[in-house]
Structure formats: C-alpha cells, structure tokens
Amino acid sequence: MKLAALLKQPPGFNPPALAEPAQLRAAIGRVLARWPDIVADPPENDREKLVQEMLRRLDEDDWSDLPTAFVTKAARALFDPLRRSRSDLARLRQFYVEELSVSTRRSFLGGMASVYVGSYEPGAPHTRALASALQAARSRLGGRWVTLEEELPEWLDPVYAPEIIAARMTKMAHPWGELKAMGFSAPHAPGLMDHAHLEFVRLTRPVLSHRSGQERLFGWLRPEGQEARASGAAEAISAILGHWLARDPSSEDQRYIIENLVGCYGDPRVSASGAWAGVPEQHRAVILRWLTGENIRFFLDVVSAVEESHMWEPRRKFWLSLHEEGRIDGAWVAFSAEAANYARHQARARSGQSTLRYGLQTAGGSRVNTSLLVLKIGNRIVVEGSHSYKIHIFRANSHHAPSLYQARYDCEQIRLSAGVDARSHIGDWQGWVRERI
Known part of the structure; x- marks a missing residue:
C-alpha cells in the first residue's frame, strides 16, 4: 500500500548512532512533559470529517500530500467510543491495524500507541487488535514508549493491563509521579488509566479508613500543581466516605477528609453537579452531616x-x-x-x-x-x-x-x-x- 510506504523509512535506511548527552535527554523530557501525546485530540465536530476523509483516501488509494499528523489525528477519532464499533468503519480500522504491523515511522507508531492507551477498553475487539499489532511492533517503538516497555511490559495486555497497573500503584507512595516516571506522560488520561483508576480505588478501599491510605488516594486524585481527576471521582469519593456510614472518624481525620474532598471537588451543598452527582445519597449524607458540624x-x-x-x-x-x-x-x-x-x-x-x-x-x-x-x-x-x-x-x-x-x-x-x-x-x-x- 502506498500509505505503508509513506510510514516506512526508505529501504536500507540506517540512521547513524548518535550520542545522547544529558542536555539532549533533558530537552526531550521537557518536550514530552509539555506535549504528552503526539496525537492531537480533534474537536468532536471535526471527527467524522477526518474519518470520512481517511475512508475516501482508502477507497481511492490516494495518499498524496498526507501528513502523518493527519493520519494519527483521524485514528483518534476512528477509535473513539462513538466510532470504534461501527460496522461501516471496520475496514478502515483493519487498515490502521495492518499499517501498524509494518510501519517503521516512529511518529506513526507512537501516535497509535497513544490511541491504544486512550481508547483502551478491557477485552474489546479494537483493544485486542491494537494490542496485537503493537506487540509485533515493540522493537520499533521509540520515545517514552521505550521507557514504558522497560518498566511495565504488561501495558499491552488487552485484558489485564489495568489490574496490573493498579496493583503497582498500591505499592507507590506517589502514584501520579511514579507513573509519569514509568512513561505514562498523562496519568489522568482517559482509556487505560480510567480502568486502572477504578481498580486502584477498589484495591485501596480497605485501607481508606487510615490516614496513610487517604493520603495516597488524595495524592493520586489531585497531584500538586494539577487539576483534580474528574473521571472516576464519584467512585473514589464513595470509597472514602463508605467507611463512615455508621461511625465517624476522629475530628482531625474528619477535617482532613473534608478539606481534601471539598478542595478537589467543591462543596457538595453548592456544587451538587460534577463528581458529587454520581455519589450515592447515603454517602453524600455523611459529608453533609460533617459540613453541618464544621459550619x-x-x-x-x-x-x-x-x-x-x-x-x-x-x-x-x-x-x-x-x-x-x-x-x-x-x-x-x-x-x-x-x-x-x-x-x-x-x-x-x-x-x-x-x-x-x-x-x-x-x-x-x-x-x-x-x-x-x-x-x-x-x-x-x-x-x-x-x-x-x-x-x-x-x-x-x-x-x-x-x-x-x-x-x-x-x-x-x-x-x-x-x-x-x-x-x-x-x-x-x-x-x-x-x-x-
């Protein structure tokens, strides 16, 4: 296919081995920190246009003037929740999987790795297909994906990756920072990390009556200098408050929980939408009772x-x-x-x-x-x-x-x-x- 040629290096191309001085490594780190995904997340009203344009090019075998950035941006739309199961797009999804299997273009490989992480749904057909193709392309990945491969090769498990990540998180003092160091440039990103978060909350639930467990979870929900995690927030709030349906913590621990929950997600009395909207009534009643006493x-x-x-x-x-x-x-x-x-x-x-x-x-x-x-x-x-x-x-x-x-x-x-x-x-x-x- 002509696109395959575009996404491969020229035959016999062997890039020279270059030294990687500390200054260069630091510059790479700054770039990856500022732009954690090389795939732009297209606006919703542009997504169908992107997918249809890729479909047209596939039908007409027209790959002229097609930047890799466009190809990977269209992939983000193609594998989003609205389109990744559409039967009329099945051959385009298959086309991407086949290109992923043969391409040597690191920008494309990295982009598709990002699409896999962002669209991850345990056991779903599209997740299995992308995981299989990326497993075959492991040796061709570059950038942060090399670090992730070394630190957590199970990231390409299409079923159990969230459970494996969550189990690792329970042993981390600061999960958000340690996941970044492993190669997850955006630990609060959707997809794979949404499922890992829910599993982490489930595993952490038994220790959330203790300050150490609360500190680990709050550090994950709102790392220093970051916005509070929105996806899965209701489940985290419910796990924390679930310990206090029939009893109260010490006044010191109660104040700590109030300050962190309200600091992350606002006062449930005046901002009942957002994270609080998904919290069961009996759990919301706990913090409302505490807030009454605090007021x-x-x-x-x-x-x-x-x-x-x-x-x-x-x-x-x-x-x-x-x-x-x-x-x-x-x-x-x-x-x-x-x-x-x-x-x-x-x-x-x-x-x-x-x-x-x-x-x-x-x-x-x-x-x-x-x-x-x-x-x-x-x-x-x-x-x-x-x-x-x-x-x-x-x-x-x-x-x-x-x-x-x-x-x-x-x-x-x-x-x-x-x-x-x-x-x-x-x-x-x-x-x-x-x-x-």
Missing part, C-alpha cells in the same frame, strides 16, 4: 474571636448539642466583612487554603459587623446572629424564610420579615428554641 464550629470560632462576649460559650454548647443529637439538617454561615477577613486568614494559616464556603452578611449601619448562622432544623429555619442579634425562627415553607447556601443575606431584612418568631438570648432561650423546633 457551626466555624461560625462559633470566628464570631467568638471578633466579638468578645461571655454569651458565646453557652451558645456553643447548645448548638453543638443539637447537632450531636442529629437535630440539625443543614447549616450555613453568612459572615460580616470583618469576620470573613478573619476567617480567610485563619484558614490560610491552618492549611494554606480555605475549603469551607460561606455567604456574606450585607446590612450596613449598626449591623455592619453582624454575622449569621442559618440552620435547617426539621420544618423550621433558625437564624442565629452575633452582636446582640436575636434568634429568629421561620417555618421552612414560608416564602419569608431565608434559604440555606446563598451568597448574600441581609440581617435587617430577616429581622423585619413577616411571620417570624424572635427572642433575645436572655432567660431560658434554649428551652424557647427547643419548644419551636
């Missing part, structure tokens, strides 16, 4: 610091006791500007980042420093406040009741709402609250 403590810690008052200790005991009784269904904080500034500084000092979300209290004048704690307790909405702000209780179905998880609240608007019970923190105010909830 109550967060509010009490901050307002106790910015407003000196002997009243905060009994308030702390009362609201936390209700939470421990399981009475509080949800909690949200709206800080004044002063309190929000203090909260940001404290969060950065503790962990370098602020993962707990909160709203802002926007009333000015004499209420400029007031902060609010908004609670859902059964069929009631309860609003606690700082700086001598009364407790306000609404029926949850009242259109005057403030909603939880809002960005802004006006404490004066709440105070002046119709149909609200309000009381100062004097006398038996705790009994008054209990009677109404």
Whole structure:
C-alpha cells in the first residue's frame, strides 16, 4: 500500500548512532512533559470529517500530500467510543491495524500507541487488535514508549493491563509521579488509566479508613500543581466516605477528609453537579452531616474571636448539642466583612487554603459587623446572629424564610420579615428554641 510506504523509512535506511548527552535527554523530557501525546485530540465536530476523509483516501488509494499528523489525528477519532464499533468503519480500522504491523515511522507508531492507551477498553475487539499489532511492533517503538516497555511490559495486555497497573500503584507512595516516571506522560488520561483508576480505588478501599491510605488516594486524585481527576471521582469519593456510614472518624481525620474532598471537588451543598452527582445519597449524607458540624464550629470560632462576649460559650454548647443529637439538617454561615477577613486568614494559616464556603452578611449601619448562622432544623429555619442579634425562627415553607447556601443575606431584612418568631438570648432561650423546633 502506498500509505505503508509513506510510514516506512526508505529501504536500507540506517540512521547513524548518535550520542545522547544529558542536555539532549533533558530537552526531550521537557518536550514530552509539555506535549504528552503526539496525537492531537480533534474537536468532536471535526471527527467524522477526518474519518470520512481517511475512508475516501482508502477507497481511492490516494495518499498524496498526507501528513502523518493527519493520519494519527483521524485514528483518534476512528477509535473513539462513538466510532470504534461501527460496522461501516471496520475496514478502515483493519487498515490502521495492518499499517501498524509494518510501519517503521516512529511518529506513526507512537501516535497509535497513544490511541491504544486512550481508547483502551478491557477485552474489546479494537483493544485486542491494537494490542496485537503493537506487540509485533515493540522493537520499533521509540520515545517514552521505550521507557514504558522497560518498566511495565504488561501495558499491552488487552485484558489485564489495568489490574496490573493498579496493583503497582498500591505499592507507590506517589502514584501520579511514579507513573509519569514509568512513561505514562498523562496519568489522568482517559482509556487505560480510567480502568486502572477504578481498580486502584477498589484495591485501596480497605485501607481508606487510615490516614496513610487517604493520603495516597488524595495524592493520586489531585497531584500538586494539577487539576483534580474528574473521571472516576464519584467512585473514589464513595470509597472514602463508605467507611463512615455508621461511625465517624476522629475530628482531625474528619477535617482532613473534608478539606481534601471539598478542595478537589467543591462543596457538595453548592456544587451538587460534577463528581458529587454520581455519589450515592447515603454517602453524600455523611459529608453533609460533617459540613453541618464544621459550619457551626466555624461560625462559633470566628464570631467568638471578633466579638468578645461571655454569651458565646453557652451558645456553643447548645448548638453543638443539637447537632450531636442529629437535630440539625443543614447549616450555613453568612459572615460580616470583618469576620470573613478573619476567617480567610485563619484558614490560610491552618492549611494554606480555605475549603469551607460561606455567604456574606450585607446590612450596613449598626449591623455592619453582624454575622449569621442559618440552620435547617426539621420544618423550621433558625437564624442565629452575633452582636446582640436575636434568634429568629421561620417555618421552612414560608416564602419569608431565608434559604440555606446563598451568597448574600441581609440581617435587617430577616429581622423585619413577616411571620417570624424572635427572642433575645436572655432567660431560658434554649428551652424557647427547643419548644419551636
């Protein structure tokens, strides 16, 4: 075939052996790190055009002015989930497999290796065909694929490669970095690594009640300087939270898990889509319960610091006791500007980042420093406040009741709402609250 000729080196071509000085190796490493795949991932609206153009050229035996980059880009489209099983494209897929078996062009071989990794589906016909052709071409691969061959020859196993990779990952202190060093330039890439990730989560699940297991998994989900892994995130979140359906970790471990999950995937109360959408309700309920307690403590810690008052200790005991009784269904904080500034500084000092979300209290004048704690307790909405702000209780179905998880609240608007019970923190105010909830 003429394409085969294009993708082969000329007959008798023997490239001279060149020294590989350290500077050259370093330059190669930088290039591979910046462009981990030599196959461009084409936009969805271009994919069918690419495939049809390759099909036309195959029908007409027309390989003129055809760059290797176009051939491998079309392969990415041809072996994507929408096209890799289409019967009308079977002969084009077979054509690629045959070319892969005979080509000596390293750019094409490397591109097809990348297509194999990115389209990997254990045991699928296209995976078996690509794996078989690449196994025959092993000695002709170059670049990072040589390193991968040396470190993990099982990467071309069309059925068990994910399990083998995952088993190796469980022995790594830092799976993402160690996989990169083995030759996986993009360890979070789809295909083979999606399946390896799910198997890694399954194998790691038994140790996720311990800090060491949690640290390894969080280090894999969001390596330093990288975005959090999106594919398979719900399974990872569920594996972590599954240990705490009937019991709670220590307060230190609970905070560690909250900071990492919210840091990776956002607050499930305000970003219920994405990774959290795939987490079972009973598992989401665990972190929602934890976040309720964290928000109550967060509010009490901050307002106790910015407003000196002997009243905060009994308030702390009362609201936390209700939470421990399981009475509080949800909690949200709206800080004044002063309190929000203090909260940001404290969060950065503790962990370098602020993962707990909160709203802002926007009333000015004499209420400029007031902060609010908004609670859902059964069929009631309860609003606690700082700086001598009364407790306000609404029926949850009242259109005057403030909603939880809002960005802004006006404490004066709440105070002046119709149909609200309000009381100062004097006398038996705790009994008054209990009677109404």
